[in-house]
Amino acid sequence: AQSVTQLGSHVSVSEGALVLLRCNYSSSVPPYLFWYVQYPNQGLQLLLKYTSAATLVKGINGFEAEFKKSETSFHLTKPSAHMSDAAEYFCAVYGAGKSTFGDGTTLTVKP
Amino acid sequence: GAVVSQHPSRVICKSGTSVKIECRSLDFQATTMFWYRQFPKKSLMLMATSNEGSKATYEQGVEKDKFLINHASLTLSTLTVTSAHPEDSSFYICSAARQGGTEAFFGQGTRLTVV
Numbered sequence: 001a002q003s004v005t006q007l008g009s010h011v012s013v014s015e016g017a018l019v020l021l022r023c024n025y026s027s028s029v030p031p032y033l034f035w036y037v038q039y040p041n042q043g044l045q046l047l048l049k050y051t052s053a054a055t056l057v058k059g060i061n062g063f064e065a066e067f068k069k070s071e072t073s074f075h076l077t078k079p080s081a082h083m084s085d086a087a088e089y090f091c092a093v094y095g096a097g098k099s100t101f102g103d104g105t106t107l108t109v110k111p
Numbered sequence: 112g113a114v115v116s117q118h119p120s121r122v123i124c125k126s127g128t129s130v131k132i133e134c135r136s137l138d139f140q141a142t143t144m145f146w147y148r149q150f151p152k153k154s155l156m157l158m159a160t161s162n163e164g165s166k167a168t169y170e171q172g173v174e175k176d177k178f179l180i181n182h183a184s185l186t187l188s189t190l191t192v193t194s195a196h197p198e199d200s201s202f203y204i205c206s207a208a209r210q211g212g213t214e215a216f217f218g219q220g221t222r223l224t225v226v
Contacts, residue, residue, distance in 0.1 A: 032213045043117075043204060043220035044155075051213045090154065097143060099206065099215050103154045 002027040002095050006102035014110045019063075019078040021105050023091030026072065032094040033074045035065055038104075039087050047089075050074060061085070081109045113139045115207050117218025124195055124225055132190045132221045134205030141207035144188035145215060146180060149202040161188055195225040 007022040025031055032051045036044040048059025055067045065076045074091060086109045091102040114137040124130045134144060143162050147155040159175075161167035161182035169175045177199075179191040188207070192199050202222055206215040 034214065036217075041202075041222065044217045046217075049214060094208075094214050097208065098145060098157065098160060101154045106152075 002031070002093050002100050004091050004093050004100055004102035006091050006105050008105055009103060010106045010108065012108040012110060013081045015083055016080050019081045019085065019107065021076040021089050021107065023074045023076065023102060024072050025074060025093045027093055027095050029095050033067060034092045034094065035059065035063070035076045036090045036092060037087050038090065044090065047076070083109050083111065085109055113216040115205065115216045115218040117205050117221055119221060120219060121222045126196055126225055127194055129191055129193045130195055130223060132203055134188045134190070134207065134218050136186045136207045139209055140185040142185065142210040143208045144182055145206045146190050147204045147206070149204060155204060192223065197225045199223065200225045
């Protein structure tokens with residue numbers, strides 16, 4: 001069985017501040033991990049993915065995430081938040097032939 | 112990258128009618144397709160998993176007679192919401208995966224409104 005826990009359903013940062021969205025996973029097989037972003041009334045957009053290559057993964061829009069097996073974590077970061085980053089973010093694990101999503105984190109960016 | 116096209120993006124139907132949503136993998140063969148439902152401000156809830164040529168496997172609590180899933184080919188799966196009611200209004204998202212793949216690819220979603 002696999003599961004994903006996103007710590008913090010709402011995160012608020014100021015424009016230009018560091019963004020940190022937390023994700024912990026549980027998987028009985030080597031995990032394939034993903035971060036998606038969803039803007040209102042739109043589908044999912046893949047930000048980045050970890051598929052057992054480099055543990056530090058760089059994605060689009062300046063986001064990156066680090067896979068830490070010892071901590072079973074895959075936290076998403078961005079050095080400097082932009083107003084356009086305000087959205088819903090989902091961490092997901094793909095294994096045993098299906099995707100399992102966290103509950104999502106709403107990122108608010110204050111001017 | 113692999114592309115999944117979902118159609119329509121928005122649909123409004125009258126209560127009691129049926130509506131079909133299509134999910135196509137455009138540049139790969141999808142041995143498995145997934146259908147999700149997303150409620151406002153909520154995460155994606157897996158409704159069912161379908162393998163090409165087989166009956167879909169529904170998650171607990173999902174009415175298989177209301178949400179008919181057909182995966183007739185390696186590039187097309189359809190979700191038909193039968194006798195739709197206002198409570199079926201939601202955002203539906205499909206995804207598709209290759210056999211032995213390391214990820215699923217998502218469609219753009221369909222906003223269903225039942226009036």
